[in-house]
Amino acid sequence: xxxxxxxxxxxxxxxxxxxxxxxxxxxxxxxxxxxxxxxxxxxxxxxxxxxxxxxxxxxxxxxxxxxxxxxxxxxxxxxxxxxxxxxxxxxxxxxxxxxxxxxxxxxxxxxxxxxxxxxxxxxxxxxxxxxxxxxxxxxxxxxxxxxxxxxxxxxxxxxxxxxxxxxxxxxxxxxxxxxxxxxxxxxxx
Ligand SMILES: Nc1ncnc2c1ncn2[C@@H]1O[C@H](COP(=O)(O)OP(=O)(O)OP(=O)(O)O)[C@@H](O)[C@H]1O
Ligand SMILES: Nc1nc2c(c(=O)[nH]1)N=C(CO)CN2
Numbered sequence: 341x342x343x344x345x346x347x348x349x350x351x352x353x354x355x356x357x358x359x360x361x362x363x364x365x366x367x368x369x370x371x372x373x374x375x376x377x378x379x380x381x382x383x384x385x386x387x388x389x390x391x392x393x394x395x396x397x398x399x400x401x402x403x404x405x406x407x408x409x410x411x412x413x414x415x416x417x418x419x420x421x422x423x424x425x426x427x428x429x430x431x432x433x434x435x436x437x438x439x440x441x442x443x444x445x446x447x448x449x450x451x452x453x454x455x456x457x458x459x460x461x462x463x464x465x466x467x468x469x470x471x472x473x474x475x476x477x478x479x480x481x482x483x484x485x486x487x488x489x490x491x492x493x494x495x496x497x498x499x500x501x502x503x504x505x506x507x508x509x510x511x512x513x514x515x516x517x518x519x520x521x522x523x524x525x526x527x528x529x
Pocket of ligand 2: 370406407409416
């Protein structure tokens with residue numbers, strides 16, 4: 341027998357969803373395997389389809405050598421997505437990992453080429469230091485492929501403990517980072 345919902349009872353999700361703060365989340369997309377641009381676009385589509393995640397900015401695409409990976413690693417395409425959300429940080433991490441899996445990401449050794457990488461850079465001013473989840477992303481404040489596209493779409497953004505993205509972007513080496521003309525990520529209407 342199916343139960344008729346009682347309209348006078350508000351479920352817990354509705355209640356907490358209404359009370360949870362809206363936070364700005366910054367996600368970094370990267371791909372250095374397969375059809376890199378299609379992988380980034382697919383990731384953006386999947387993020388845009390996520391309930392309670394409202395995309396407010398998408399950066400240009402940048403190409404650059406794999407940093408901190410073996411020399412023979414193919415170059416990356418990188419981009420930044422900025423969204424407002426009431427989702428909890430860990431829920432966004434789980435979604436990011438699921439999107440990576442959906443795009444055929446195979447986890448082998450650290451630094452191995454990947455079809456898709458989705459990193460959480462910041463979630464508002466949250467600071468998390470857990471074994472499998474660190475916020476802000478511990479290497480974001482020194483990565484040109486994060487700071488330059490991020491400062492392009494959200495110059496007032498901040499990396500808690502490190503300062504404004506616009507300021508950090510000014511001090512980072514951009515000599516190997518190239519904006520890819522004629523290629524951009526699109527949000528469906
Ligand atoms: N802020 C974060 N964003 C994404 N993953 C994170 C974060 N903090 C911790 N992790 C954990 O890192 C694990 C490994 O991530 P991954 O293999 O993508 O690292 P990586 O991309 O090779 O390196 P890097 O972290 O330097 O970008 C994930 O399974 C996830 O649990
Ligand atoms: N250029 C570039 N280099 C990297 C990247 C990346 O996204 N872009 N991601 C890494 C691990 O996440 C390691 N090195």
